[in-house]
Amino acid sequence: MPDSPTSAAPAKLAEYRRLVHNGLPHYGQHLIATALGCNESILSIETMSEFLKTMADEIDMVRFGEPIVARFGGGIETGISGVQLIETSAIVIHTNDAHRDLYLDVFSCKAFEQSTVERVLDEYLSPTTTTSEVFYRR
Template structure:
């Protein structure tokens, strides 16, 4: 039997409606050489969590794998309110980032952290609000 969710369960308000979480999906193309460094990617995950005011849960996990044009890194930083994850492509120096949290955060801050670490030639994103 489902019980009614307490008011704080959905604490993100978007367009006058309460939502459980916000999920930002980012594509950053043409990044600098930092994208090829596991250490820099590790630092990026920690810094991104800190800058959007999230509580990190344990250390990030970052690994490189794949073959040929699919070689890249995947990484995840668990946060108390969900996760920050990415996949990269070494050959094209692209990063595909997801930031999901039931605690609100600013899109502009995520952009700033990406630009600081990777200086991409372009960044696009989409925000989904989950009910």
């Protein structure tokens, strides 16, 4: 009978949970960032598509296809949403046109540098304020 997800052997879990944070194995690293008051590049579907590709490349991820990026919503909730699938998970953005704000999620079971994500964000969008937090997922 095949192993159930909860009965995996410790060796298999070590392969699955290959990121080590504070001495404990984790499955993935999840960065959540908020960038407020971005420049006019945030309004361009083409630029946001390039942003997603560049982000994946700069944090050393393998892109899976082209990003999907579209503007939709209505009124004050109009903005761009986009996703770049990567072999180890995804990079997702949501923006707000009216306020030029961006909400970013980077999740991967391969480690990446928070400072690199912040640098790419600054280079593309020059936000007036950026906050980011990293979580490790078990």
